Each structure stands twice: as C-alpha cells, then as structure tokens.
Amino acid sequence: MCFAHAVASSGVTRRSVLAAGLALPVLSAGTAVAAEKPPFVIAGVRIFDGKRVVPCGHVVVAGGRIVAVHHGGRVPGGFEVQDFSGCTLLPGMIDGHVHHTAPARTDAPRFGVTTELDMVSDPAWHGPYREQRVSYAPTALSDLWTAGWWATVPGGWGTDSGLPIPVFKPGDDAAAFVAARRVEGSDHLKLALEDRNLANGTPIPVLSAAQTRALVAAAARSGMPAVAHATRQELARVALEAGVNGLVHLFTDADVAPDVIRTALRANAFVTPTLTLWSAFDSAENPASAAVVRDPRVAPLLSAKQRGFLETPWGFARPGVLAQALRNVLALHRAGVPITTGTDAGIPGVAHGVSLLVELELLVRAGLSPVAALRAATSTPASLWGLADRGRIRSGLRADLVLVEGDPTSDISAMRGITRVWRNGSLVNRVP
Numbered sequence: 001m002c003f004a005h006a007v008a009s010s011g012v013t014r015r016s017v018l019a020a021g022l023a024l025p026v027l028s029a030g031t032a033v034a035a036e037k038p039p040f041v042i043a044g045v046r047i048f049d050g051k052r053v054v055p056c057g058h059v060v061v062a063g064g065r066i067v068a069v070h071h072g073g074r075v076p077g078g079f080e081v082q083d084f085s086g087c088t089l090l091p092g093m094i095d096g097h098v099h100h101t102a103p104a105r106t107d108a109p110r111f112g113v114t115t116e117l118d119m120v121s122d123p124a125w126h127g128p129y130r131e132q133r134v135s136y137a138p139t140a141l142s143d144l145w146t147a148g149w150w151a152t153v154p155g156g157w158g159t160d161s162g163l164p165i166p167v168f169k170p171g172d173d174a175a176a177f178v179a180a181r182r183v184e185g186s187d188h189l190k191l192a193l194e195d196r197n198l199a200n201g202t203p204i205p206v207l208s209a210a211q212t213r214a215l216v217a218a219a220a221r222s223g224m225p226a227v228a229h230a231t232r233q234e235l236a237r238v239a240l241e242a243g244v245n246g247l248v249h250l251f252t253d254a255d256v257a258p259d260v261i262r263t264a265l266r267a268n269a270f271v272t273p274t275l276t277l278w279s280a281f282d283s284a285e286n287p288a289s290a291a292v293v294r295d296p297r298v299a300p301l302l303s304a305k306q307r308g309f310l311e312t313p314w315g316f317a318r319p320g321v322l323a324q325a326l327r328n329v330l331a332l333h334r335a336g337v338p339i340t341t342g343t344d345a346g347i348p349g350v351a352h353g354v355s356l357l358v359e360l361e362l363l364v365r366a367g368l369s370p371v372a373a374l375r376a377a378t379s380t381p382a383s384l385w386g387l388a389d390r391g392r393i394r395s396g397l398r399a400d401l402v403l404v405e406g407d408p409t410s411d412i413s414a415m416r417g418i419t420r421v422w423r424n425g426s427l428v429n430r431v432p
C-alpha cells in the first residue's frame with residue numbers, strides 16, 4: 001500500500017547513512033561497538049514514533065541506530081529492504097518498575113521491553129549494566145537503570161526479605177545514605193513509604209515525613225531522581241510534598257484527592273500505577289493477565305522463568321483494589337499528571353516483558369486512549385528519566401524497535417501480536 005504512494009524521497013543516500021554510522025559516539029574503554037549488520041530499511045509500516053502516529057513510513061537502521069525516518073515517500077534505495085506492510089513499528093518500550101533478578105535480562109526484550117528501570121534489587125546481581133546501556137553492540141538483554149537498595153527503616157518494608165538491605169535509622173545522615181547508594185551503583189533513590197505489611201496487614205515502622213524530606217533533598221543535591229513506593233494516599237502525599245520525582249505505585253485506599261493532584265502537578269511528578277500488580281492482588285484468577293499470557297500469540301513465547309513468576313500465587317485476594325487503581329489513574333491522567341508504565345516484574349503474578357502488555361491493556365481499560373498508553377511506555381518515561389537516546393523513533397536514536405501485526409494505536413490488544421524486536425538494530429531471538 002505504502003509503496004504505491006511514491007513521491008520524491010527525502011534524499012537520504014547510502015553514503016549519508018554510512019556516514020551517520022561512522023559518527024557513532026566514542027564509548028568507554030572496554031565497550032564493544034559493533035555495526036556488523038549492513039544498513040537496512042524497515043519499509044511500509046505504520047509508525048508510532050513515541051508521540052504520534054505516521055500512517056505509513058520507512059525507517060533506516062545502521063550501526064545500532066535509527067539514521068533516517070521517512071514519512072511516506074519512496075523507499076530509500078541501496079539498502080536491504082524489509083517490507084512489513086500492514087504492521088506497526090514502535091519504539092522499544094520502557095518498564096518503569098521492575099525488580100532485577102539476574103544479569104541475563106532476556107525475557108523483557110523478547111516482548112518489546114528494551115529498557116527496565118529497577119526499583120530495588122541487590123547491587124551485587126547487576127553485571128556490567130552501565131557499559132551495556134551506552135553501547136550500540138548487538139545484545140539480547142534489556143538496558144538497566146537501578147535503584148539498588150532502597151531507603152527503609154529498621155523493621156520496615158522489605159527488611160524481612162532476608163536480603164542485606166541497609167536501613168536508615170533515626171539520626172542517620174541522609175547525604176551519607178545517598179552517597180553509599182551511589183557508590184553501590186544506584187541511578188536513583190527509591191523510598192519505601194509503607195506502614196503495613198502488604199501480605200498480612202500488620203503495622204510496620206516507616207520513614208517519617210522529616211526523614212523522607214531529608215532523603216529526597218539529599219538525592220536532589222547529588223543529582224539522583226527520587227521515587228517512592230506508597231500504597232496509601234496519606235504516604236503518597238508525604239512523598240509528593242517532599243518533592244519526589246514520581247510515585248512508582250498508585251495508592252488504592254481512596255479516591256485521589258484534589259490536593260494530591262495539585263501537589264503532583266506543582267512538582268511535575270509522574271505516577272507509575274503498576275496496575276498489573278493491583279490486578280494480581282485483586283484476584284488469584286487475575287483475568288487481565290490470564291487473557292494476555294494464554295493468548296496463542298503469546299503463550300508459546302513464555303520462558304520457564306516467566307511462567308514461574310506468573311503462576312506463583314500471593315495467597316490472598318483484595319477484591320476492589322484494581323477498580324480503585326483504575327479510577328485513580330484516570331483522574332490523574334485527566335488532570336495532566338504524567339503516567340508511565342511499570343509492572344513490578346520480579347514479584348509473584350508479574351513477569352518481565354510480557355506483563356507490560358497487560359499494563360498497556362489495563363491503562364486503556366482505565367480510560368486512556370491506546371496512543372496515550374503507548375506514550376506512557378515510550379516517550380513519556382524517556383523524557384522524565386532523561387533517557388535521551390530512546391523512547392522515540394527519530395533519526396539518531398538507538399534502534400530499539402518493536403514490530404506489531406495490526407494497529408495497536410487503535411486496538412491495544414494488538415500488542416500481543418509482536419512479531420519482531422530489534423535491540424541496537426539487531427533482531428532479538430524471541431524463542432525462550
């Protein structure tokens with residue numbers, strides 16, 4: 001269809017593409033740069049560029065990067081042409097709330113999630129994630145930004161996990177706590193604002209408002225974003241008033257209050273609602289997740305690890321939390337608070353990669369348009385987290401790309417039909 005629309009091309013030549021490939025940034029010592037694959041064109045596709053939809057276009061990839069984007073017109077000559085008429089091309093997606101479980105981060109890219117933002121994990125597990133995320137070499141792994149250990153108090157949320165989590169005690173120096181996380185490799189600071197055990201409801205100690213303010217201010221002084229776990233509105237309010245960059249869960253104990261919306265807007269704070277998590281809490285059957293993972297386009301691609309997470313029950317149900325979360329997402333979205341996708345992958349009921357497809361469907365069920373949901377997985381988090389090389393389909397950016405059969409910009413469930421994923425311009429093997 002698109003090829004028939006040939007008009008004058010934009011003048012991109014093989015020479016200009018090769019020159020762009022040669023202009024790859026110089027990377028840190030020890031980082032392999034590979035541009036083995038010859039330049040190629042993904043042709044005849046609907047493009048969701050991270051913000052808007054281009055009905056038909058062609059994307060030229062070389063040296064791990066997008067080097068040209070044509071909105072219609074003739075397919076540029078001189079390259080290997082891969083014609084995907086009838087499909088939609090999207091930027092690689094960003095899961096804004098995962099827990100890193102191993103350096104072999106292959107499950108996420110197989111489902112189009114090329115960047116993962118970890119929200120608590122043991123820094124000893126991470127591997128060479130910093131080198132990888134600036135490299136354009138072919139890789140099967142997601143890129144990682146990590147919180148490392150989070151900020152919690154003695155006896156607070158997470159301290160019963162058996163992991164060697166450092167704690168923030170009364171009188172401790174917030175700057176020293178943040179500096180220690182930075183030495184461990186943390187990219188951002190995560191604060192645990194949870195005053196009850198989520199599994200059994202018993203009260204637990206939590207950071208005070210003063211401690212929260214001190215930690216958020218210390219993070220800001222050191223140039224680290226600060227984000228908060230809060231599942232009750234009262235504690236979300238504490239976090240927002242302290243100036244966090246975002247909430248990485250959405251509270252489900254009440255309708256979102258006008259003052260909370262005002263504070264979020266004033267602080268330009270974002271919300272990562274983790275509807276997928278609330279869906280897992282809501283019922284053991286978890287129909288939203290089950291519909292995706294049992295889809296014949298999805299089920300054969302699940303790894304044993306993904307199945308393990310998805311099939312592990314919480315052992316309780318909280319009917320109503322998902323409905324409350326859906327209402328709150330819509331209120332925040334309508335008010336203009338940025339929404340970003342996150343799943344909480346790495347905990348029971350949620351799996352890396354595939355669960356982001358569930359999150360997208362739940363955002364649309366909440367009332368976001370499919371395009372708004374896709375922005376929440378691409379350009380919005382890229383912009384808010386300062387990830388300038390990704391989240392859009394634009395010349396010069398990293399060639400993390402997702403090809404989908406059909407049109408997810410009008411029917412979000414089409415995301416179940418991902419057919420190809422490129423990481424740094426190289427095809428990802430989707431077979432687990």
Ligand SMILES: [Zn+2]
Binds near residue numbers: 097098099119344
């Ligand atoms: Zn989490």
